[in-house]
Amino acid sequence: MMIKSMTGFGRGEARDSERLFTVEMKSVNHRYNDIVVRMPKRLTYLEEKMKDMVRNEIKRGRVEIYVTLENLGTGDTKISLNHPLAAQYYQCLREIKNSFEVKDDISVSLFSKFPDVFIIESREEDEDEIWQCLKNAANQALEALVAMRIAEGEKLALDIRSRCDYIENIVRIIEERSPEVVQAYKTKLKERIREMLEEAVAVDDYRLSMEAAIYADRSNITEEIVRLNSHIAQLRKSLKESQPIGRKLDFLIQEMNREINTIGSKANDLEIINYVVDVKSELEKIREQVQNIE
Incomplete structure (x- = not known):
């Protein structure tokens, strides 16, 4: 395949x-x-x-x-001599020569000038x-x-597989980073509240936990990561098929772009956003390669 x-x-x-x-x-x-x-x-x-x-x-x-x-x-044509007509031309030329004492010889080139002396037929x-x-x-x-x-396709497939490996590795890092983002948000929120109050007062941990939980729900990227990994697996599987897969791969790249964009917008974390940019760059390179696949 x-x-x-x-x-x-x-x-x-x-x-x-x-x-x-x-x-x-x-x-x-x-x-x-x-x-x-x-x-x-x-x-x-x-x-x-x-x-x-x-x-x-x-x-x-x-x-x-x-x-x-x-x-x-x-070739596709057949040329033959019209003997009866040529004989008549010859007889007439001899009469002209004898009757008027014309000294010029009767030449082949002279015969070629007469119409219908040569018969041109299309050969079937x-x-x-x-x-x-x-x-x-x-x-x-x-x-x-x-x-x-086929040889060019094998090179394209090799390049796409290596880029899928790279993307998969980045997605794994993003997945590991995601829980840390919620904790960092909770810590930052606690510090901001204290700065606003300008005094060392106790901060309600329950309210902080509630805010962190709401943030965690809003920024949860688990579904996007699962779908993105699924698309990567489908892309790899498609590369083993023998029938034309260009349009299918193009669709998968579009869906992968959609998921990584959602991850970037929901994560609200500079480190994850930088990883998202890397993934988008690799996806664009894959998309360019896919444009040349049957």
Whole structure:
């Protein structure tokens, strides 16, 4: 199982007795599956077959296909001599020469100037034979393209996994820091009350505990941390799938961003906020990588 990048290139060649096909394919990022084929006009009837072949292997990305054809045989035209007409032209030229004592020779170049002396016919080609040759070249290009996309996908997956490890470690630190924030808030509140009263009076511990409990409830980030860890686990699992996962990963990154933003707004702690900034930075780097995954 492996993920695929949307970036790649492949080239293939195939020949038979009559023709040589060269096919080049390149793919780049695209939201949908967009396939563009550029080939000689007389082969446009094969365009949909080419697209179907690519669609079977590539589900997302813009793929540009370039097909060139070199004729090795007689080509698609047949030229023959119209013997009866040429004979009549020749007879007429001889009569002109003899009757008017014209000294110029009757040359081949002179015959070529007469209309219809040469018959040009379109030679019927075997469409199945043409497609088979083109298909062989296209298969080579497609295999090379897919192989490059897989190799690039493996690198992307490795990078994303390492960033997930880093994020998971920061989330663990935030989770450990969270209870300390409540205690720090309680201590700070107690000091502020004493400063406001400007005298060493006893502070009601019960009221302090109530305020701290309200703060703890308001700043509790347990649910967000659980969901964030769940999204990280889903992201890792998705990286092992073979089907296109780009849109799924994009959704998971959005949800992870939502959870970390909530943690930052609820924690009200400078140290945790700094960790949140680090996580958001890593998520943005992952999001950029995900844009290139099929």
